[in-house]
Amino acid sequence: xxxxxxxxxxxxxxxxAAKTLSVAVSLGEDKFAVTVPAYGHExxxxxxxxxxxxxxxxxxxxxFVYDPDIVLVTDVCIxxxxxxxxxxxxxxxxxxxxxxxxxxxxxxxxxFGFCRVYYVDGTRIALQCIGRGIPNSAMLGALCHTGIVRIxxxxxxxxxxxxxxxxxxxxxxxxQAWQNTASL
Amino acid sequence: MAEYMMxxxxxxxVQGMAMSRVKVVAxxxxxxxxxxxxxxxxxxxxxxxxxxxxxxxxxxxxLSATLGAQLAGVRAGTATSxxxxxxxxxxxxxxxxxxxxxxxxxxxxxxxxxxxxxCDHQDSMAERDSGWLQLYCQNVQEIYDLTLMAxxxxxxxxxxxxxxxxxxxxxxxxxxxxxxxxxxxxxxSFVGPYTPKNVWLDPTDPVFINDLITMEEFTEMKYQMKxxxxxxxxxxxxxxxxxxxxxxxxYCAAExxxxxxxxxxxxxxxxxxxxxxxxxxxxxxxxxxxxxLKVTCFRPFPQKEVxxxxxxxxxxxxxxxxxxxxxxxxxxxxxxxxxxxxxxxxKNYIGGLGGRDVGASTVERVFADLxxxxxxxxxxxxxxxxxxxxxxxxxxLRFV
Amino acid sequence: xxxxxxxxxxxxxxxNALGPVATIFGAxxxxxxxxxxxVVDAARxxxxxxxxxxxxxxxxxxxxxxxxxxxxxxxxxxxxxICANECPQKCIIMEEEGNENx
Numbered sequence: 007x008x009x010x011x012x013x014x015x016x017x018x019x020x021x022x023a024a025k026t027l028s029v030a031v032s033l034g035e036d037k038f039a040v041t042v043p044a045y046g047h048e049x050x051x052x053x054x055x056x057x058x059x060x061x062x063x064x065x066x067x068x069x070f071v072y073d074p075d076i077v078l079v080t081d082v083c084i085x086x087x088x089x090x091x092x093x094x095x096x097x098x099x100x101x102x103x104x105x106x107x108x109x110x111x112x113x114x115x116x117x118f119g120f121c122r123v124y125y126v127d128g129t130r131i132a133l134q135c136i137g138r139g140i141p142n143s144a145m146l147g148a149l150c151h152t153g154i155v156r157i158x159x160x161x162x163x164x165x166x167x168x169x170x171x172x173x174x175x176x177x178x179x180x181x182q183a184w185q186n187t188a189s190l
Numbered sequence: 191m192a193e194y195m196m197x198x199x200x201x202x203x204v205q206g207m208a209m210s211r212v213k214v215v216a217x218x219x220x221x222x223x224x225x226x227x228x229x230x231x232x233x234x235x236x237x238x239x240x241x242x243x244x245x246x247x248x249x250x251x252x253l254s255a256t257l258g259a260q261l262a263g264v265r266a267g268t269a270t271s272x273x274x275x276x277x278x279x280x281x282x283x284x285x286x287x288x289x290x291x292x293x294x295x296x297x298x299x300x301x302x303x304x305x306x307x308x309c310d311h312q313d314s315m316a317e318r319d320s321g322w323l324q325l326y327c328q329n330v331q332e333i334y335d336l337t338l339m340a341x342x343x344x345x346x347x348x349x350x351x352x353x354x355x356x357x358x359x360x361x362x363x364x365x366x367x368x369x370x371x372x373x374x375x376x377x378x379s380f381v382g383p384y385t386p387k388n389v390w391l392d393p394t395d396p397v398f399i400n401d402l403i404t405m406e407e408f409t410e411m412k413y414q415m416k417x418x419x420x421x422x423x424x425x426x427x428x429x430x431x432x433x434x435x436x437x438x439x440x441y442c443a444a445e446x447x448x449x450x451x452x453x454x455x456x457x458x459x460x461x462x463x464x465x466x467x468x469x470x471x472x473x474x475x476x477x478x479x480x481x482x483l484k485v486t487c488f489r490p491f492p493q494k495e496v497x498x499x500x501x502x503x504x505x506x507x508x509x510x511x512x513x514x515x516x517x518x519x520x521x522x523x524x525x526x527x528x529x530x531x532x533x534x535x536x537k538n539y540i541g542g543l544g545g546r547d548v549g550a551s552t553v554e555r556v557f558a559d560l561x562x563x564x565x566x567x568x569x570x571x572x573x574x575x576x577x578x579x580x581x582x583x584x585x586x587l588r589f590v
Numbered sequence: 591x592x593x594x595x596x597x598x599x600x601x602x603x604x605x606n607a608l609g610p611v612a613t614i615f616g617a618x619x620x621x622x623x624x625x626x627x628x629v630v631d632a633a634r635x636x637x638x639x640x641x642x643x644x645x646x647x648x649x650x651x652x653x654x655x656x657x658x659x660x661x662x663x664x665x666x667x668x669x670x671x672i673c674a675n676e677c678p679q680k681c682i683i684m685e686e687e688g689n690e691n692x
Contacts, residue, residue, distance in 0.1 A: 025366045029196045032368040040329075041198075041366045045222075045307070066468040068329065068361055068461040069549040289609040350608060389611045401612040414608045 007061040008154055009071040013091050014080035016052045019142030023078075024056045026167045027146060027155065031060050033166075034159030040065045053089050060154060076152050077120070078102040080128065080141050082110055085117075092118030102149050104128040104141050111190050124151045126187040128179075135179035136172070143168075147180035148187040157184045192370040192437070199362035200225040202330045202369055203269060203295040203355065206337025208239045209377040210293075213264035213384075216244040216255035220274040221307050222359040223297040227269065249274040253281040253294075260290050261391045261399060265341070265384040268292070271359060272299035272306075272313045279317065285352045286321025286415065288400055289388050291344035292352040293337065298460065298511075299359040300544045308545020309359040311459065311512040315521045321415055323353035323422055324489035326459040330367035333357050335439055336486070338381055342429045347387045348421035356488075358461040360545065365461075372437055380436055419490045426487055443492035445484045446499040448474060452481030454560050455500060456539075457526050458509040459485050462548040466509075469553040480557055485522065493529040500526075505535045507560040510571070511542040519571045537563055538571035546575055620647070624669035626684040628662065634681040635659040641673035641682060 010027075014020035021043050028039040042057040057071035073094040082105050085091060091101075091114075101120040103111055106127035115123045126148045128141030135144075143164050150157045160180050165173040197205060204226055207215075215234065217227035233239035244259075246252045252268045259266035270278060275296055285292055300310030314324060325340060327333045337355050344353040357363065389399055403411060426443055434440040447467045449455055456466045463484035470482045483499055485492070500506055508527070510520025518524065519538035527536045539556050542548040552575050559572060577583065628641075637659050642650040649663040650673060660673075660682075674682040 025196070028366045028368075032196060033194055038368055039366075041364075042361065043364050045360055045364065064329075065367075066464040066471070067550065068358075068365070068464045069547045072549060072551075287609055388608050398612040398615070400610050403610050411609055418608075 007059065007065070007067075008075045009073060010058040010060065010076045010078065010154070011055060011071050011074040011091075012058070012078045012080070013053070013055050013084050013089060014142075015084065016054050017140070018054075018080045019140045020054045020056055020080060022167065023080075023142035023146055024058050026143070026160070026163045027058060027149070029167060030146075030155050030159040030163035034162055035155060037062055038064050040068065042068065042070055044070065053084055053087055055089075074099060076100055076102065076149070076154060078145055078149055079114075080104045080145055085114070090118075092120065095120065097121060100124065100152050102145060102152065104145055106130065108188065108190065111188075115190055122189060124148050124187050124189045126183045128183055131179050131183050131186070135182060136175040143176035144179040144183035147182070147184035150184050151187050151189065157181060160184075192372045195369050195371050196366055197330055197334070197369045197371075198225075198364050198366045199327075199330050199333050199357050200297070200364070201229060202334040203337055203357070204229045204233070205369075205371060206334050206355075207267045207293070207295070208233055209371075209374055210265065210338060210341050210381045211378075211383075212239070212241055212267035214242050214244065214256065214259035214266040215239075215268065216246050216252045216259070216266070217268045218246055218249045218252045218270070218274060220249070220271045222299060222363045223269050223271040223274070223295070225363075226295060226297070230267070249277040250281060253278040253285065253292075256292055256294075257281060257285050257288070257290055260292055261288070261386075261389075263384075263386050263390050263392075266292060267294070269295040269297070271297040272301055275313045275317060276301060279320070282317055282320040282322060282352075284400065287411070289350040289415075289418070290352060291341075291350055293340045293344055294352065294354055295333070295337065296354045296356045297359045297363045298356055304544065306544040307359070309361050309461075309511070310543050310545065311356075311510070312543075314354055314356045315512045317354070318489060318521060321351060322489065323349075323351055323419075323487070325353065325355050325487055326485065327355065327357040327362060328461060328463045328484060328486075330362060330365060331369050331439070332441070332486075333362065334369050334371065335433065335437070335441065338377060339426075339429050339433055339441065341381050342432075343422060343425055345384065345387070346421070346425045346429075349418050349425050350388055351415065351418045351422065356460070361461045370437075370439075376436065380433065423487075423490050423492065441486055442495065443485070443487035444495040444499060445486060447482040447484070449481035449483060449499050449503060451479055452503050453479045454505045454507070454557055455481040455483050455503050456507045456509055456553065456556060456560075457483040457485065457496075457500075457522065458511075459488060459522055460511060462509065462511065462542060462553075465548060465550060466553050469550050469557070472550075473554075473557065478557075488522070488525075491525045491529070493525075496526055496529040497531070497533075500530060500534060503534055505537075505560050505563070506530065507537050507539055507556050509539045509541065509548075509556065511548070513540060513543060514538075514571065523571065535563070535565060537569065539574045540571050541573065541575040548575075619665040620668050621663075621665040624667060624687050626669045626671070626686050627664075627667065628669070628671070628673050628682045629685050630658070630660045631681040631683075632657070632659050634679050636679055638678060640676050640678055644672050644676040646670065646672060
């Protein structure tokens with residue numbers, strides 16, 4: 007069983023990313039995934055988080071994730087808002103971060119204690135491929151480096167979830183991000 | 191052949207209603223049910239669901255319209271949550287008394303006050319005496335499956351009672367999970383077309399349904415409903431046996447998980463039942479003899495099954511996700527305690543109210559408390575996830 | 591016609607209905623509730639149709655020609671007086687039921 011936690015700001019497509027990952031893992035790779043989103047008073051720019059649990063067998067656990075194996079953060083400013091993205095992590099937990107800066111990635115690694123950080127500028131890639139700075143699909147591409155899902159499954163899931171031209175653009179964003187992900 | 195779809199709880203409920211070919215929908219939106227009303231509306235607009243969608247001004251109207259439509263001879267549908275269900279209360283009792291087998295998804299959310307948007311069983315528990323059958327779902331697959339089964343159960347000529355298919359707000363309604371969805375032809379074959387079996391509105395043969403009933407006949411009509419509930423227990427097993435044969439998944443009114451040689455068992459309703467099983471599996475791998483009991487059919491309550499599954503279990507924790515205020519315990523506890531009739535040490539745990547998560551740590555704490563409890567201890571319900579200083583959480587300044 | 595044939599083709603059988611249903615209508619029509627009835631002054635009536643539109647039980651038919659100008663279904667008129675109230679000509683009065691003009 008692998009537990010994931012996605013952190014972002016309202017409007018960055020965190021919940022969609024979780025759903026798309028679920029589709030990729032469940033339908034694309036014959037595993038099982040459940041999403042456990044957290045809803046409050048919704049507004050753009052508010053910190054949002056969601057939990058995903060992935061397993062080879064049907065997932066019984068149906069609560070929020072408190073001890074993530076993988077954390078994905080779509081906005082570096084979240085940590086500035088007193089959100090502890092490292093809450094409950096284990097020594098072998100990894101981080102996927104939306105940034106192009108090795109410095110920031112290193113800072114996250116040192117501050118929170120992730121054993122590995124994968125990073126890519128998902129926002130810039132999204133702007134290039136989709137024309138809007140919504141980094142969710144791009145970051146799913148980067149997520150593939152953790153080994154939880156293959157890039158082909160993510161591309162197909164993105165195509166199915168978004169559909170049409172948006173699907174193609176988002177799938178391209180995922181692939182490009184996957185190709186350009188660096189790690190520490 | 192079944193195909194897998196990724197659906198959240200609300201989408202699964204819609205999938206079940208649409209594939210059962212409801213012909214009239216009258217739904218009023220309320221968080222966290224809203225996407226049910228919206229999705230049904232989309233399906234009707236696109237023609238994928240051949241039905242009439244009635245826009246109504248409140249939940250009271252929604253259930254009234256659904257009741258009227260079903261009395262006119264079609265399968266009608268609505269869904270609600272929390273205070274929406276409360277607003278339907280009058281009509282809930284009317285529908286069951288008139289023996290109209292409406293199937294209604296209820297997305298469990300706390301009743302105000304305090305005003306909450308989140309998961310709590312208070313809403314459906316407040317309707318436990320309304321004469322409706324009540325089913326509780328552990329995961330999204332169950333939402334789809336139990337919806338199909340509910341039509342067969344409710345519409346059965348020995349039952350003829352409306353049914354609520356209850357599932358946790360947000361934890362299931364908004365949780366995307368993998369669901370095996372059979373082909374439409376298979377669903378048609380299982381659910382079948384709707385044929386009104388009791389009384390219905392026919393302009394060529396008019397009757398007056400719900401006329402004034404005096405003390406000369408009221409008791410007998412309620413007795414008829416009691417017989418319906420008695421039959422429902424057997425019909426549930428018949429329908430679920432057929433469902434298992436056709437679709438490969440078996441449902442029981444109450445289902446044990448590793449209860450055979452368990453020394454301590456937690457009984458629960460809804461999505462937390464999955465979490466309890468997860469914890470039981472982990473604790474068992476450490477050699478601890480624990481088990482889980484999930485109640486799927488709360489009304490009629492499966493007294494015999496619960497007693498049989500818990501026979502020999504020394505300690506039983508009953509977890510209520512509704513407050514059970516002013517009573518000896520929560521509603522599930524009262525039923526289980528009565529079913530066990532003194533044969534086990536039974537303790538009530540109240541928690542997960544108003545959307546508070548019931549995680550693995552809460553479940554572990556309940557097992558620990560249950561095993562450490564002494565026979566002579568106070569038997570009042572344990573509020574197992576209450577914070578420290580609960581009486582002081584809202585300190586405000588005021589002029590005196 | 592088809593409905594009638596369908597019905598004739600079926601036999602009436604006793605059936606144990608569950609719950610509250612009534613098939614024998616022993617009640618009188620609502621016209622029996624009336625304490626007063628509307629009386630129309632035909633000479634001043636314009637046949638405008640307002641009374642007919644306002645009648646809450648749709649018991650009034652206003653005829654554009656012929657008698658009576660205002661045709662009331664006495665089996666259902668409850669004597670509520672709305673027609674008298676709304677008549678722009680004020681040519682409807684309410685008279686106590688049993689008065690020989692009724």
